[in-house]
Amino acid sequence: MDRPRAEATGQATTRFRAWRLAKELSLDEVADLTGLSKAMLSRAERGQRELAPMTKVKVARRLGVAVRDLFEVSEVSA
Template sequence: MENRAEPSIDLDQVVARRVRELRAGRGLTLDQLSSLSGVSRAMISRIERAEVSATAVLLVKLAAALGVTFGTLFEAPEPSADPVRRAADTPIRVDPETGYSRRNVAPPNASGTDIVEVALPAGARVAYDNLVVIPVEQFVWVLEGLLTLSYEDLTTELGPGDCRVMRLDSPLVFENRSDRPARYAVVLVPHSAGQGSRR
């Protein structure tokens, strides 16, 4: 991602509010959300008070347990009706553990479809272990660099222009085995129960 001035938005505060609101909206206690997500009660409490910048792995587990996509945790609860999302107005979040950066791209009223721009540093590895299946298909489209995806028993090497589709239903590893950053787009599209499996 290119360098640009960052909007004055504290994403940890946004995440804290969204997790609290989504948990309350589903009538879940901290203990119940902990049991569903595999994230400790103490960590969820700290996230909800914005006392910690949670890793992507933890936030993906919480999002899945709450039945939403990862990007939803970075959005206001009432989406804007504006059909345009300006890059200059959208904050970039840097993962405290891996250094990978992400920003939401699709306008928040985009019919449930999320588009996220991600930059994965050279040598970085992010492993997701989704404990709760949500009805979403994920397209990973590499824009620059090289990306290795491990999903179920299949490892796929992707280069610029390559795209891989999969469900959010199994452990997934993103890895940059090269000596240069990889930049890619993740597109999350809701699917109906009647659609066939993508492997």
């Protein structure tokens, strides 16, 4: 599911935190909306935890935004 961060994810975590703060949501509120723990979200925001791709999709869907609005997205070639 979720795995420790392999490399710096500062830009991605900054994007998620910036979005949350712009919407004036607390970590508690985001945790309630997404079903993830406050601790996990906090670690993800600080770059201490890399969320699995499907977890990123789940978070974005439950918050009603595109994944790329919250996280760095790698291009997938067909």
